[in-house]
Amino acid sequence: MKDRNFHVRDDKGSRSFAIVGYSVMTIITIICFIPFWLMLMASISDEMSILTQGFSLIPRKISFAAYKSIFGGFSQLLRSYGLTIFVTVVGSAISLLLTSMTGYVLMRQDFKARNKVSFFIYFTSLFSGGVIPIYILYVKYLNLKNSVWALILPCILSPWNIFLMRNYMKSIPYSLVDASTIDGANDWQIYYRVILPLCKAGLATVGLFVALTYWNDWYHASLYITKESLYPLQYLLHRMLSNAEYMRQAAASGALVEEMAAPSETLKMATAVVVTGPILLLYPFIQKYFVKGIMVGSVKG
Amino acid sequence: MGNRETSGIGKTLSRKSTFMKNKTLWLMLAPTIAYFILFCYLPMAGIWLAFTRFDFRLGFFKSPFVGMKNFEFLFKSGIMFRLLRNTVLYNLAFLIGGNLAQMICAVFLSDLKNKRFVKVSQNIIFLPYFISWVLVGLFSYALFNIDNGVINSVFRSLGLNTYNFYLKPNSWPPIITFFQIWKGLGYGSVIYLSVITGIEQDIYESARIDGATKWQQVRFITLPMIKPTFILLIMFNLGSILKGQFQLFYQIVGNNGVLFNATDIIDTYVYRSLMVNFDIGMGSAAGVFQSVFGCILVLSVNAIVKRINSDLALF
Numbered sequence: 001m002k003d004r005n006f007h008v009r010d011d012k013g014s015r016s017f018a019i020v021g022y023s024v025m026t027i028i029t030i031i032c033f034i035p036f037w038l039m040l041m042a043s044i045s046d047e048m049s050i051l052t053q054g055f056s057l058i059p060r061k062i063s064f065a066a067y068k069s070i071f072g073g074f075s076q077l078l079r080s081y082g083l084t085i086f087v088t089v090v091g092s093a094i095s096l097l098l099t100s101m102t103g104y105v106l107m108r109q110d111f112k113a114r115n116k117v118s119f120f121i122y123f124t125s126l127f128s129g130g131v132i133p134i135y136i137l138y139v140k141y142l143n144l145k146n147s148v149w150a151l152i153l154p155c156i157l158s159p160w161n162i163f164l165m166r167n168y169m170k171s172i173p174y175s176l177v178d179a180s181t182i183d184g185a186n187d188w189q190i191y192y193r194v195i196l197p198l199c200k201a202g203l204a205t206v207g208l209f210v211a212l213t214y215w216n217d218w219y220h221a222s223l224y225i226t227k228e229s230l231y232p233l234q235y236l237l238h239r240m241l242s243n244a245e246y247m248r249q250a251a252a253s254g255a256l257v258e259e260m261a262a263p264s265e266t267l268k269m270a271t272a273v274v275v276t277g278p279i280l281l282l283y284p285f286i287q288k289y290f291v292k293g294i295m296v297g298s299v300k301g
Numbered sequence: 302m303g304n305r306e307t308s309g310i311g312k313t314l315s316r317k318s319t320f321m322k323n324k325t326l327w328l329m330l331a332p333t334i335a336y337f338i339l340f341c342y343l344p345m346a347g348i349w350l351a352f353t354r355f356d357f358r359l360g361f362f363k364s365p366f367v368g369m370k371n372f373e374f375l376f377k378s379g380i381m382f383r384l385l386r387n388t389v390l391y392n393l394a395f396l397i398g399g400n401l402a403q404m405i406c407a408v409f410l411s412d413l414k415n416k417r418f419v420k421v422s423q424n425i426i427f428l429p430y431f432i433s434w435v436l437v438g439l440f441s442y443a444l445f446n447i448d449n450g451v452i453n454s455v456f457r458s459l460g461l462n463t464y465n466f467y468l469k470p471n472s473w474p475p476i477i478t479f480f481q482i483w484k485g486l487g488y489g490s491v492i493y494l495s496v497i498t499g500i501e502q503d504i505y506e507s508a509r510i511d512g513a514t515k516w517q518q519v520r521f522i523t524l525p526m527i528k529p530t531f532i533l534l535i536m537f538n539l540g541s542i543l544k545g546q547f548q549l550f551y552q553i554v555g556n557n558g559v560l561f562n563a564t565d566i567i568d569t570y571v572y573r574s575l576m577v578n579f580d581i582g583m584g585s586a587a588g589v590f591q592s593v594f595g596c597i598l599v600l601s602v603n604a605i606v607k608r609i610n611s612d613l614a615l616f
Contacts, residue, residue, distance in 0.1 A: 013513075013514025013515035013516055013517070013518075014514075014515045016515075016516070017412070017514075017515035017516060017519075018413065018414070020409075021409040021412065021413050022413060022415075022418070024405065024409060025406070025409050025410065025413065025418075025422050026422075028402075028406060028422075028426060028486070029421070029422045029425045029426060031483070032425050032426050032428060032429055032483065032486065032487075033425050033428070035429075035440040035443070035444075036428065038440070038443055038444075038451065039436075039439070039440070039443070042443065050449050051448075051449060053449075053454065054448075054449035054450065054451065054453065054454025054457070055443050055449055055450065055451050055454060056451075056454065098332050098333055098336070101329040101330070101332075101333070102329075102330060102333040104329065105326045105329050105330045108326060110323075111323055111326050112323075113323075117330065117334070119616065120334070120337065121333070121337060122616065124337055124341035124342070126596050126599055126600070127345065127592055127593075127595075127596040128341065128344070128345070128592055129341075129343075129344030129345040129346065129347040129348060129592070130344070130347065130571065130585065130588035130589065130591070130592055131568075131571055131572065131575060131584075131588060132347060132350060132571065132574075132575050132581055132584055132585050132588055133344035133345075133346070133347020133348075133350060133585070134340065134344045134347075135575055136347065136350075136357075136361065136581075137339075137340070137343065137344055137347075140357070140360060140361075153340070154340070156336065157333060157336050157337070162333070186325060187323075187325035187326050187329070188325050188329070191329070212431060215433075216431075216432070216433035216434070216435075217433075218433060218434070218435050219547075219548060222576070223575075223576070234433045234435045235435075237433075237435050237436075237439070238435045238438075238552070241435070241438060241439055241442065242555060265449060268439065269439075269443075272436055272439050275433075275436075276432055276433070276436055279431050279432065280428075283424075283428065283431060284424070287424060287427060290427070290430075291427075291491050294488060294491045294492060294495075295491065295492075295495045298492055298495070
């Protein structure tokens with residue numbers, strides 16, 4: 001069947017294609033990876049070598065001083081860790097409950113208003129009052145300044161997550177809903193006993209998207225939180241990067257007294273590693289849910 | 302059910318009975334509807350703030366009304382022009398650069414034979430999507446700061462003069478664009494990859510039999526097949542061209558006034574007028590302009606797409 005000529009030509013094309021492809025992708029991959037590597041290496045570098053010679057890809061002198069001062073009694077980071085875990089868990093749980101209930105109602109074909117409700121939700125992504133009215137609502141009328149709810153409420157529901165969830169639920173055969181109705185199950189039971197157990201991948205995906213949003217959120221803290229005890233991790237890191245004051249506070253709390261020079265650059269990097277650590281550790285296991293989610297989400301609703 | 306009911310009473314009755322029938326469903330929906338009313342629809346009334354000189358103590362209802370003054374100031378002072386120019390040009394760069402980079406990645410990743418390489422590469426490219434913008438800011442600082450940044454360290458070791466990026470506005474558009482593309486590369490290439498893997502293998506097979514090289518297959522099959530997705534993504538993102546990437550800009554350049562001419566976008570301006578300058582009226586005016594014209598843009602883009610192919614329209 002295959003004639004030789006054609007084989008040779010095909011080979012030539014694929015060889016140059018492969019050479020270019022591997023080179024381009026190797027470069028892109030390295031560019032994506034280098035900042036992470038730099039952060040990790042800087043965090044275990046000696047402070048003086050960074051101050052005198054700058055950041056480098058291989059530490060000139062290894063030192064764990066930064067990690068020692070992070071875990072040596074400096075409790076703000078631990079407190080922020082606890083707060084961030086709390087916000088992430090509670091926020092994601094509420095979000096999953098509301099998002100899945102909404103997704104379920106919107107996939108019910110006998111729910112006549114579903115298109116109207118969908119548009120009611122969708123419209124909020126087309127038009128918004130903007131940051132300032134929402135800020136005034138939170139601070140002046142709901143009194144949520146320096147409340148943990150100011151960190152949880154803003155990210156609970158998003159149109160994108162709701163439609164993603166609905167798309168997942170739509171892939172469940174609808175005859176199951178009909179059959180359960182005939183069997184006498186009520187709307188709530190169908191949701192709880194039939195749809196949810198069949199929609200675990202959807203719940204995992206949406207849950208992970210929401211959890212990642214909560215974990216990485218510094219923005220709402222910058223708007224609503226001024227009390228240090230309520231700083232979430234990312235905002236703590238942000239303050240640390242933008243604020244030299246942070247170092248003085250840390251020194252005053254006694255954690256860094258034994259160090260000759262306060263390890264400010266390495267401390268920044270080590271904090272960044274500790275703050276991002278959970279994501280990097282979980283990444284290999286959760287990555288596939290995000291890929292799936294992007295594909296299901298890009299299907300038009 | 303009384304489908305042919307014509308009398309008004311019959312209609313209300315049947316509407317009421319469908320409501321009763323769906324009572325549980327409406328109850329399940331209630332928290333969501335309440336949420337969107339409270340946090341999305343209610344703040345829409347805040348457009349009013351753009352026409353006032355807002356005073357936090359007087360609150361929403363009692364702040365003095367100033368008509369179009371805020372807008373007048375924004376346009377006459379040239380601030381609005383700068384904000385609009387920056388927002389639109391950055392978004393165009395993000396959009397075109399981002400999509401091209403994503404397509405290149407998807408084309409190669411879908412076709413390289415070493416599956417291990419592809420997997421590792423894909424995983425690493427997706428990694429930046431998962432980190433916070435704070436970390437992006439830290440990375441940019443570690444690369445570009447004058448004292449110990451990587452670039453300046455390299456300059457120093459080569460005996461070159463150091464370059465203070467944080468004082469040179471012109472150096473930031475490429476840097477900011479780079480980080481935006483860098484962070485979104487993995488996400489976007491997943492979309493293109495899923496389109497490419499959906500292409501029938503038979504098409505490639507017959508092209509191969511006709512003697513098409515790999516490059517020709519990419520050029521005449523893959524690229525035309527992902528073109529509709531490309532155009533669609535560009536179109537819809539053109540609709541949101543007034544929406545700025547606040548977190549990207551704020552984390553990379555912060556409140557560095559030296560750079561504003563090249564780095565200030567509508568969103569950073571609004572944030573600053575809220576948190577730094579306390580000039581609520583002015584910030585609201587810029588925000589309202591963005592929301593209203595942004596919405597008009599999305600609606601127009603959608604109308605155009607609908608005319609071309611109604612299946613592809615968003616609503």
